[in-house]
Amino acid sequence: MILGRIGAAHGLRGEVRIEVRTDDPARLAAGTAVLTDDPLVGELTVARLREASGRATISFEQVTDRDDAEAMRGLLILAPAQAEADAWYPEDLVGLAARGDDGRPLGTVVEVRAMPAHDVLVVREPSGARTFVPFVEAIVPGVDVAGGFVVLTPPGGLLADEPLPEGEDVDEDGPVGDGPEDDGPEDAGHEDVEA
Known part of the structure; x- marks a missing residue:
């Protein structure tokens, strides 16, 4: 299940813009494990999701600088299949x-x-x-x-x-x-x- 799409880097500490694609914000709450559609990136842990001026940004525990954040631009954020019985890709x-x-x-x-x-x-x-x-x-x-x-x-x-x-x-x-x-x-x- 697609939860969002990563956009441009925001700031210098690894935060990125996100196009949220879920109606349930708890799926992207701090501490939640998510996957990406790039097997080289694999699983990430949400550090923080925030909204300001109608735009959402997200940060991950594993991403701490702007270069790594920019490298993830365009990736899909997915719910882990085991997180729910009716999840799908x-x-x-x-x-x-x-x-x-x-x-x-x-x-x-x-x-x-x-x-x-x-x-x-x-x-x-x-x-x-x-x-x-x-x-x-x-x-x-x-x-x-x-x-x-x-x-x-x-x-x-x-x-x-x-x-x-x-x-x-x-x-x-x-x-x-x-x-x-x-x-x-x-x-x-x-x-x-x-x-």
Whole structure:
């Protein structure tokens, strides 16, 4: 599970900016062990997490100077897998079946992408369409790595293969607001797939 992404060094004593990706600050409390996605860095112990002016900074017991802090820029901070039974890493999700909450097949997770607001699952639907599904609890309420699937409750129009709810406006090209000119970097959407 991704807890955050390390940004630029801050100060001279090893503190770094952090993009926090967890709703539970206790996961980054002082004394907590975390992992990074770089095996050479391995496990770190949080010394302090603080927020000021809307920005978060973190320091680790093992990092005490600016040079080491700069070398970690861009690394992901991960929860240790043993810390909780339902923890997972992005690579664990690739290949999982995507199902509706009623069990209907919706596709396969082919990638997990880090986006500014939250991660997205890239799901290849049965038709071959690749769709960005926001990886938030309201849309992905269940992840069962051992069982080999994720549960999706997508809003109407998110998945290319799913029918729109009754009364939804459509035009000749699909749902209103679903054209390529409306896709922003944080929007869920579809990728064109060559036949």
